[in-house]
Amino acid sequence: MESPSQTKRPEDYWEALKAKGITPNFWMTEEYVQKAELVWNDCEALCGWTEPEEYIQWKFPPLSLYDFWDNCSIWASFPDVIGKDCESIFLDHQYLYEAKAFLSLTGHNWAVYRKNIKKYPARNGGTLEYRRLKEGECEEEISQMLLKWAEGKTLYDNDVMVKFLLQGNLRWGLFRNGELAGVNVGDKNYLHAVYRYCLDDGTPYLNEYLRHCFYTSDWVQKKSIVNDGGDLGNPELERFKLKLNPVLIQKVYTYIIR
Numbered sequence: 001m002e003s004p005s006q007t008k009r010p011e012d013y014w015e016a017l018k019a020k021g022i023t024p025n026f027w028m029t030e031e032y033v034q035k036a037e038l039v040w041n042d043c044e045a046l047c048g049w050t051e052p053e054e055y056i057q058w059k060f061p062p063l064s065l066y067d068f069w070d071n072c073s074i075w076a077s078f079p080d081v082i083g084k085d086c087e088s089i090f091l092d093h094q095y096l097y098e099a100k101a102f103l104s105l106t107g108h109n110w111a112v113y114r115k116n117i118k119k120y121p122a123r124n125g126g127t128l129e130y131r132r133l134k135e136g137e138c139e140e141e142i143s144q145m146l147l148k149w150a151e152g153k154t155l156y157d158n159d160v161m162v163k164f165l166l167q168g169n170l171r172w173g174l175f176r177n178g179e180l181a182g183v184n185v186g187d188k189n190y191l192h193a194v195y196r197y198c199l200d201d202g203t204p205y206l207n208e209y210l211r212h213c214f215y216t217s218d219w220v221q222k223k224s225i226v227n228d229g230g231d232l233g234n235p236e237l238e239r240f241k242l243k244l245n246p247v248l249i250q251k252v253y254t255y256i257i258r
Contacts, residue, residue, distance in 0.1 A: 079250035092230030
């Protein structure tokens with residue numbers, strides 16, 4: 001019988017995830033792994049990704065020869081799965097939304113959102129164009145916007161965010177009178193569309209409008225569910241995401257083996 005080191009490759013990990021019908025967490029995409037420069041490690045019995053020069057903790061549940069393994073130190077678990085033989089520490093929520101719901105916006109629960117997405121176009125005259133960005137397009141504009149947006153904020157995964165915003169495979173720009181006003185960055189796994197980042201110039205109600213552009217885009221509408229990530233323990237962000245009527249809110253844990 002061949003050992004796991006002879007049979008397991010990075011592509012086997014994604015294939016096993018799909019074959020077993022496991023829900024990925026927000027970070028479990030091929031592009032995130034590439035942008036974060038995670039290292040594929042094969043420890044004979046287990047294989048998966050770790051941070052560069054970090055071999056103590058797996059980034060996600062590692063894959064054994066026959067199944068995924070959770071009795072070890074893991075930075076981000078599968079959603080709603082709590083490790084049995086380790087210390088489980090809450091990491092973040094992930095909010096899942098039905099893409100089609102953003103086309104109709106019917107009912108009282110959507111009243112505030114319906115009102116807010118109309119305010120940016122109404123208050124900012126001129127032409128608005130939302131379109132897919134080409135490779136390398138608007139790098140200088142995005143860099144300057146990011147520097148201004150980041151002032152006074154606590155940021156996570158800074159290097160990864162910059163790479164997605166400047167070099168992401170799925171980027172869209174909103175242009176007002178031909179000038180860049182905001183950027184959406186998408187990602188994907190076998191099950192979900194992923195809303196990775198939203199960057200804007202700070203104009204009131206632009207964030208809601210950009211979000212609506214993303215959710216109603218042709219690319220997102222081809223997917224049934226969107227993983228919009230978490231709230232980072234921020235009560236304001238939590239309230240905002242709850243107002244968008246998630247179909248499911250899941251919890252992701254960090255596992256620690258002492």
